[in-house]
Amino acid sequence: xxxxxxxxxxxxxxxxxxxxxxxxxxxxxxxxxxxxxxxxxxxxxxxxxxxxxxxxxxxxxxxxxxxxxxxxxxxxxxxxxxxxxxxxxxxxxxxxxxxxxxxxxxxxxxxxxxxxxxxxxxxxxxxxxxxxxxxxxxxxxxxxxxxxxxxxxxxxxxxxxxxxxxxxxxxxxxxxxxxxxxxxxxxxxxxxxxxxxxxxxxxxxxxxxxxxxxxxxxxxxxxxxxxxxxxxxxxxxxxxxxxxxxxxxxxxxxxxxxxxxxxxxxxxxxxxxxxxxxxxxxxxxxxxxxxxxxxxxxxxxxxxxxxxxxxxxxxxxxxxxxxxxxxxxxxxxxxxxxxxxxxxxxxxxxxxxxxxxxxxxxxxxxxxxxxxxxxxxxxxxxxxxxxxxxxxxxxxxxxxxxxxxxxxxxxxxxxxxxxxxxxxxxxxxxxxxxxxxxxxxxxx
Amino acid sequence: xxxxxxxxxxxxxxxxxxxxxxxxxxxxxxxxxxxxxxxxxxxxxxxxxxxxxxxxxxxxxxxxxxxxxxxxxxxxxxxxxxxxxxxxxxxxxxxxxxxxxxxxxxxxxxxxxxxxxxxxxxxxxxxxxxxxxxxxxxxxxxxxxxxxxxxxxxxxxxxxxxxxxxxxxxxxxxxxxxxxxxxxxxxxxxxxxxxxxxxxxxxxxxxxxxxxxxxxxxxxxxxxxxxxxxxxxxxxxxxxxxxxxxxxxxxxxxxxxxxxxxxxxxxxxxxxxxxxxxxxxxxxxxxxxxxxxxxxxxxxxxxxxxxxxxxxxxxxxxxxxxxxxxxxxxxxxxxxxxxxxxxxxxxxxxxxxxxxxxxxxxxxxxxxxxxxxxxxxxxxxxxxxxxxxxxxxxxxxxxxxxxxxxxxxxxxxxxxxxxxxxxxxxxxxxxxxxxxxxxxxxxx
Numbered sequence: 096x097x098x099x100x101x102x103x104x105x106x107x108x109x110x111x112x113x114x115x116x117x118x119x120x121x122x123x124x125x126x127x128x129x130x131x132x133x134x135x136x137x138x139x140x141x142x143x144x145x146x147x148x149x150x151x152x153x154x155x156x157x158x159x160x161x162x163x164x165x166x167x168x169x170x171x172x173x174x175x176x177x178x179x180x181x182x183x184x185x186x187x188x189x190x191x192x193x194x195x196x197x198x199x200x201x202x203x204x205x206x207x208x209x210x211x212x213x214x215x216x217x218x219x220x221x222x223x224x225x226x227x228x229x230x231x232x233x234x235x236x237x238x239x240x241x242x243x244x245x246x247x248x249x250x251x252x253x254x255x256x257x258x259x260x261x262x263x264x265x266x267x268x269x270x271x272x273x274x275x276x277x278x279x280x281x282x283x284x285x286x287x288x289x290x291x292x293x294x295x296x297x298x299x300x301x302x303x304x305x306x307x308x309x310x311x312x313x314x315x316x317x318x319x320x321x322x323x324x325x326x327x328x329x330x331x332x333x334x335x336x337x338x339x340x341x342x343x344x345x346x347x348x349x350x351x352x353x354x355x356x357x358x359x360x361x362x363x364x365x366x367x368x369x370x371x372x373x374x375x376x377x378x379x380x381x382x383x384x385x386x387x388x389x390x391x392x393x394x395x396x397x398x399x400x401x402x403x404x405x406x407x408x409x410x411x412x413x414x415x416x417x418x419x420x421x422x423x424x425x426x427x428x429x430x431x432x433x434x435x436x437x438x439x440x441x442x443x444x445x446x447x448x449x450x451x452x453x454x455x456x457x458x459x460x461x462x463x464x465x466x467x468x469x470x471x472x473x474x475x476x477x478x479x480x481x482x483x484x485x486x487x488x489x490x491x492x493x494x495x496x497x498x499x500x501x502x503x504x505x506x507x508x509x510x511x512x513x514x515x516x517x518x519x520x521x522x523x524x525x526x527x528x529x530x531x532x533x534x535x536x537x538x539x
Numbered sequence: 540x541x542x543x544x545x546x547x548x549x550x551x552x553x554x555x556x557x558x559x560x561x562x563x564x565x566x567x568x569x570x571x572x573x574x575x576x577x578x579x580x581x582x583x584x585x586x587x588x589x590x591x592x593x594x595x596x597x598x599x600x601x602x603x604x605x606x607x608x609x610x611x612x613x614x615x616x617x618x619x620x621x622x623x624x625x626x627x628x629x630x631x632x633x634x635x636x637x638x639x640x641x642x643x644x645x646x647x648x649x650x651x652x653x654x655x656x657x658x659x660x661x662x663x664x665x666x667x668x669x670x671x672x673x674x675x676x677x678x679x680x681x682x683x684x685x686x687x688x689x690x691x692x693x694x695x696x697x698x699x700x701x702x703x704x705x706x707x708x709x710x711x712x713x714x715x716x717x718x719x720x721x722x723x724x725x726x727x728x729x730x731x732x733x734x735x736x737x738x739x740x741x742x743x744x745x746x747x748x749x750x751x752x753x754x755x756x757x758x759x760x761x762x763x764x765x766x767x768x769x770x771x772x773x774x775x776x777x778x779x780x781x782x783x784x785x786x787x788x789x790x791x792x793x794x795x796x797x798x799x800x801x802x803x804x805x806x807x808x809x810x811x812x813x814x815x816x817x818x819x820x821x822x823x824x825x826x827x828x829x830x831x832x833x834x835x836x837x838x839x840x841x842x843x844x845x846x847x848x849x850x851x852x853x854x855x856x857x858x859x860x861x862x863x864x865x866x867x868x869x870x871x872x873x874x875x876x877x878x879x880x881x882x883x884x885x886x887x888x889x890x891x892x893x894x895x896x897x898x899x900x901x902x903x904x905x906x907x908x909x910x911x912x913x914x915x916x917x918x919x920x921x922x923x924x925x926x927x928x929x930x931x932x933x934x935x936x937x938x939x940x941x942x943x944x945x946x947x948x949x950x951x952x953x954x955x956x957x958x959x960x961x962x963x964x965x966x967x968x969x970x971x972x973x974x975x976x977x978x979x980x981x982x983x
Contacts, residue, residue, distance in 0.1 A: 096825060096827050096831070098823040098824065098825055098826070098866075099786070099789050099790050099792075099823065099824045099825075099826055099872065100790075100823040100824075101790060101793050102790050102791055102793075102794035103783075103786070103787050103790040105783075107781070109701065126781045126946070128746070128944060129944075146703070146748055146749040146750060169944035171780070171781070171915075171945070171946035171947070198781070198946055198947055199916065199947055200944070201942065201943050201944030202917040202918065202941070204943070204944070206943055207939075225939070226936075227743035227744070227746060227747070227936060227939075227940040228746075228939070230744070230747040231747055236747050236748065240703060242706075243703055243704045246704065247694075247704070250694075254691070256546065257590055257591075259590070259683070259684060259687055260687045261687075261973060262690075262756070262773045262955070262973055263973060263974060264756075264771055264974045264975075264976050265709070265756050265758075265771065266758065266770070266976050266981065267981060268981040268982045278724055278726070279724065279725075280723065280725075280733075281723070282722070282770075282981055283762070283978055285981060287981055289724075289733075296974065299671035300674070302572070302671060302672075302675060303671070303674040303675055303680050305589065305590040306590060311755065311756065312706070312708075312709050312756070314709075314710065316727075318727070326726075327708055327709065329706045336615070337551070337570050337615070337642070339549075342547070345543045346543050346544075346545060346546050347546055348543075349543040349544065349545050349546075350545045350546035353545055378544065379542040379543065379544040380542065380544075381540060381542055381543075382541050382542070382543055383540050387540070422542075428543065471615075471643050472643065473645075473646040491983075492670075492671065492982060492983030495651075495671075495672070496672065497646070499646075499648070499650055499651075499672055500572060500573075500613035500614055500615060500644070500645030501643060502570075502572065502615035502642055502643050503615070529705060529707060529708075529740075529744075530740065531708075532708050532710050537710065537711060537726055537729060537731055538711070538712045538933075538936060539743075539935075539936030539937075
């Protein structure tokens with residue numbers, strides 16, 4: 096019998112602890128993974144990979160109380176020694192290694208990828224095939240640390256704005272947005288689907304908490320094999336009641352982006368530097384009507400408009416180019432999307448029902464958010480469903496919620512991997528997905 | 540064209556803003572859902588449901604500039620009026636309503652459940668059938684606000700301890716823990732499964748970030764129909780490297796529980812009061828060996844021990860009773876679980892390989908966590924798999940990661956709904972699951 100009374104504090108130190116001035120000249124103990132060894136003869140540099148970065152250990156024949164050959168690349172070790180300043184070493188410090196304790200040995204120290212190189216110069220396919228190894232590269236892992244910062248900012252910002260976090264089920268009987276894009280499975284001898292969005296749940300929960308959000312996986316059985324599509328991704332969803340219009344939702348997203356930029360600058364400085372990322376200016380984000388920006392772009396770049404009710408990927412690129420050139424913004428809200436491109440729950444513009452009170456947010460040429468005001472009136476919902484030839488099947492609970500009153504509301508969904516991709520300057524969404532799922536990839 | 544420059548601040552006020560002393564006597568504007576109306580003749584009390592609680596509006600015939608019949612229960616409204624103190628009203632304040640703006644009308648104000656009652660006296664089945672409505676009850680919704688606090692504490696605590704948040708895929712080719720408990724589906728003409736745990740992914744990521752966590756859904760096709768089982772639930776998972784033993788993992792969980800209790804006491808006081816919840820004392824949590832506690836319980840409560848290598852639900856109850864009586868603790872770690880009850884990746888006790896370096900955490904008679912040290916040595920993994928007759932099929936990437944070095948590590952998984960259930964004193968896990976999925980329930 097013993098008692099646990101809280102986190103066990105260790106005498107091994109992390110880089111931020113070592114970097115404190117008073118530690119220099121002292122004997123310290125550290126652990127880490129052997130990232131690489133540079134053997135210069137009687138002296139060798141043993142670079143340890145730790146969660147906060149790289150740490151240089153110096154081996155000296157006759158001084159260190161062990162043999163260099165006892166250290167293998169990819170091993171996990173613990174060393175003790177004197178901490179010294181060295182401008183050339185990572186973080187300006189190094190440890191003159193005295194004693195060694197090997198914590199874990201690799202079976203094979205020949206890595207399938209040269210992870211200790213600064214840039215992992217290999218194909219995306221190779222990186223994804225060896226993902227758990229590839230991510231040991233300092234630049235690769237920095238991307239997902241920044242991704243953490245984005246999700247963290249989303250949640251922290253929304254807690255502060257009075258939102259409640261919810262956890263909605265991913266297994267369901269039928270999805271309202273329905274159709275061909277659903278993964279289907281058998282659930283105890285009944286047909287089931289994987290939710291492609293928490294849309295209907297978050298709307299129902301607006302009737303409970305006024306403002307809700309969720310950060311969770313969504314599943315789309317789309318047969319797209321592009322640089323921007325995934326079959327499973329993390330969706331940052333919010334839904335808010337008592338809005339005066341969908342502008343309130345865009346304003347909330349702008350607030351989130353401002354908070355995100357601030358949090359990243361404060362807490363993820365190291366990773367931003369590793370990846371040489373400049374944070375975007377989000378002080379003000381332009382919002383322009385769908386039909387208006389189509390004309391503007393068509394005029395400025397002398398491009399023939401084919402379909403006035405749809406946006407081609409190339410047009411998204413041009414709209415972002417326009418926003419950058421005319422308004423100096425990496426982001427642009429495109430508003431009043433055509434009704435036929437939006438789901439049944441989108442609220443039509445009463446002034447012109449061919450358009451909806453909705454928006455997309457484009458970031459450097461790519462849609463990263465879809466949002467808008469939703470229908471809150473039970474009858475209006477039924478009418479729009481009828482006009483689309485939809486039945487109430489599988490929507491009973493959703494519709495019942497509206498029957499018993501719902502405030503005016505709207506919301507949005509942000510694709511986490513896409514936002515990360517554009518922020519760190521990648522051009523394939525798989526680069527910023529930990530373990531991507533696409534048409535051909537179900538492992539690792 | 541317009542610009543968005545951040546969150547739109549409204550002139551409508553929330554309860555915490557109204558509760559500030561300087562607002563009393565002033566004209567204020569609020570919105571909310573009409574929770575209930577008590578008509579006393581020439582005066583009526585209109586109770587608004589807002590995200591921070593209930594707010595009393597006072598209607599006075601001839602004084603209020605509208606008719607009472609314009610307000611229907613379940614409508615969303617906006618009112619203006621003078622704020623006054625009233626000790627008997629919720630939060631000690633009320634609004635003498637002057638003007639009314641109806642934001643949204645219900646189709647049917649007759650609720651299927653009496654949500655405005657303090658306690659929703661109805662069957663669990665009825666509550667789950669009308670979940671989006673049932674949750675409008677103040678006590679029902681408070682449970683999930685507390686659940687938010689638990690998840691939030693888990694993340695905030697772990698960020699502070701140097702953990703990195705990860706998002707691992709829920710669709711996979713095959714799970715290592717395999718077997719009958721997996722939901723299966725077709726993934727673009729290939730067989731796929733839904734992950735029953737992020738176990739293998741979080742272990743692989745220890746090689747990248749040293750310490751990782753995830754808060755995400757897991758899927759279990761178990762045919763249990765009990766008060767404690769769900770087929771989809773939210774798992775709070777962590778995995779940490781460079782441990783000296785599984786005691787470090789228990790210590791980390793104790794630290795989390797201490798942080799959680801503190802955060803709930805500070806930020807979720809209102810909800811704790813609504814549900815009359817007393818937070819548990821987690822200053823120190825006893826840890827006792829599996830074989831030892833079995834004997835102790837058997838002796839103290841004169842209960843015949845049937846199987847020395849398994850724990851029956853009744854024994855879990857008795858162990859918690861013992862921990863409460865002998866050590867005054869609602870929590871108890873049971874350590875060194877029998878090897879045959881643990882998965883292949885669990886590290887056996889070198890002193891006695893019939894047991895593992897692992898633990899469960901029991902909370903008021905129920906297992907809410909399973910954790911322990913994992914095997915980090917490639918050969919030891921292969922040997923244990925061989926001894927269990929397992930093949931490497933579907934585990935190639937996992938095993939490769941160990942081939943290339945992994946530090947000693949361990950981790951745990953906490954069932955969010957179970958922890959919430961025990962914390963708020965419910966006796967069925969469905970009570971603390973927003974939209975439960977069980978053998979018979981796939982909707983709403």
